[in-house]
Amino acid sequence: MHMRNKTFLRHLSLIIALMMFAGVLAACNTGSGESTQGSAEGGSSTSKGDKVTLQFYMLGDAPKDLPTIESEINKLAEADLNVNVKFNYTSWTDWDQKYKLLLSSGQPIDLIFTADWTFYQSYAKKGAFLALDEMLPKVAPTLQAHVPEDMWNAVKINEKIYTVPSTWIEYVTEGIAYREDLREKYNLPKPESMETLEAYLEGIKANEPDMIPIADSNANHTHGIRQLNSKLVNTAGQLPYGLDIMYESPSNVASYWGSAQHLEDLKTYKRWMDKGFFPKNVLNVKDTSNSLLQNGKAAVILSGENPNKFNADVIKIQSTHPDWKLGYFPYPNAKGFAQPVHPIHNGFAIPRSSKNPERALAFYEKLVTDKRYNWLTEYGVEGKNFEVQDGYYKMIGDAQTNGFPREGMNGWAWRNPEFMLYDKSFDDVLTMFEELDKIKKPDIFTGFAEDWTPYQAEKAALEQVEKQYLYPLNVGLVADVETGLNTFMEKAKQAGLEKIQSEYTKQWQEYLKSAGIQ
């Protein structure tokens, strides 16, 4: 019995080893086989070939009427290109993990959404997408002409184009949103600098004891304050690893964490907490800041409020509390310049696993440059989902009954300025954009592709330290700020902060050199 077991184990381990080996081989074979086959097929299928179904991947949730739109689009696409399209949606749950799986599993996907926040740059660097340079003039000349040359250049990674950028220029710069009616009622100053902001908050606290002056979750207000006080290179004030890079002198990288300014800011937050500007359980608040403002529970939003979101708040409040008024102070006004979104911000790429890359690109060209395709996918079926009134977009019914609200497919990437329809209420945002256009400067930050492989472990450790030691400081929950900051810095250094910062600085300066930025 014993002997038999032993020989059996030997056999078994051999079998397992063989199976694993075969598995690896199989994976390699199919992997490389598929990609070569894909490009070979693609090369010969410039004209209409056999009918194929393109797999189209978007983030988020699908609108209710998607099947109708899909069949309408397929009617057009079948006549024009002899293709069908299947629109797939990832849903917002663990979308980043799914995105990773979709791109790493070799599953055939023909078009996928890209953005800086879905790590376009690092996926492009790793070779997850196909380069479009040679395909564009061949299969999508209209699309190539539609996107301005400087945008094509801006999305290049290692001298190659991997994504089709959206040409609609928008601003996602943030600002302070506040209750203007309360400001007037109690005669408070406009919150447009640190001093006036504090005075405003004090006035709210004194006159409206039931309100929380600052709507905040996850200590995000710090990004707002930094934009109010400094001319950082990143529009959203969210530079990683506590770094300070100013727009005027981008090659100069300093550490904000641990600096005198940092200590001073943290002391301010402590004072604010003592005065009761934050809710006591601010780190556990699950409500979005916007819902707190819309419900009249909070008076000020300091972070995340871009023109679009502010406009949404205004519309919501008009319908629920018409007697309230909202004010807005854009941070670009304090900084003196505004950066429109980088072309990387919204785009579509063709993954390496695509079986029909050229047909996919041709279809995408239609989506962007053919008004029929564009309107169907952005606004739905005319007469059923929307109508055009005096040149404005008008939804039929309301958000509950309408199966395809405006941009219901999350089609931010294929917005075409020539065809775009706006809701009447959007005029205010467009006015704001016009104002920002006057102080426009190019975004020099988003083109940078951070590669964190050299310090992946340190990065994860630092994130933990940040949550544990910095967040409480950010909302003034630590009694002794100076000691607290020292402890945080000590722990951060143990986690490898210096290594991260110096490696990041090195990469940043290389990028500046290659992009020709002084």
Added chain:
Amino acid sequence: MHTRARDSEFTMLFQVIAYTFILFLSIICLVPFLLILSGSFSSNESIVRDGYHLFPTDFSLEGYKMVFKFPTQVLKAYGVTVFTTVVGTALGLFFITMAGFVLQRKDFKYRNTFSFFIYFTTLFGGGLVPWYIMLANYFNLTDTYTVLIFPGLMTPFLIILMKNFIRSAVPDELIEFAKIDGANDFRIYFSVVLNLAMPGIATVGLFLALGYWNDWFTSSLFINNPDMYQLQFYLYNTMNTITFIDQMAIGTGITLSQDVPTESTKMAMAIIVTGPILFLYPFVQRYFVRGLTIGAVKG
């Protein structure tokens, strides 16, 4: 006489302590559930203004009204979950009892080999990516009901549990008797084993049913069609959309056109989701304790 009195005193004391302890534990378990229940019956404004209470301060049914205003999606998700739970549990029980029965038969020569294969996977798994590639690319199971049922059918732990249970519940002699009486293996399985293994089947069945009912991860990875979302995932996804709007929309500038459910609606959905499985518990509970202990002691 004296010692006996002291014994019973100790027993009394023990029981008092034990009951207090259990009572305390049950309250800890029940309070969050009560909070959800009361939250689902509160008006949204009162939740936002005053937070959650053990008893609703401002009674309202708006949460439930909201959920059932457009019930198709919830009902579809319900249908999917009920279907996968019933089919998955039935199939899973069949396979697991079969496997357990075969693996504990002493006259099955390679039972250790096969046990090892099963046991091996509990120690070394391929990880998420190979698992995903296997199901999505090789079996092409994306957007099918099969993918919701298939991966959960056979859990190594449950097979081992079932094997040990059958070994202890069905004496070898009994199987031999049955054989002598002319029963074949299938007959033995259906008439003898299944009857004697009832507590084990109830236990494993409950595990399986809970697993299927609470499953959201497979939906999350493999289902793109909203009509095929499982109930848990449907709920989880609506919650996540809110978190997403809060976290990601900062600096991304994307606009989302979906309606965000309110607090009371979320709570009402949580109640609707957990409700039915609560009623399953009392029915299998009497088997549950016995099935689990026997399986575990011999494990």
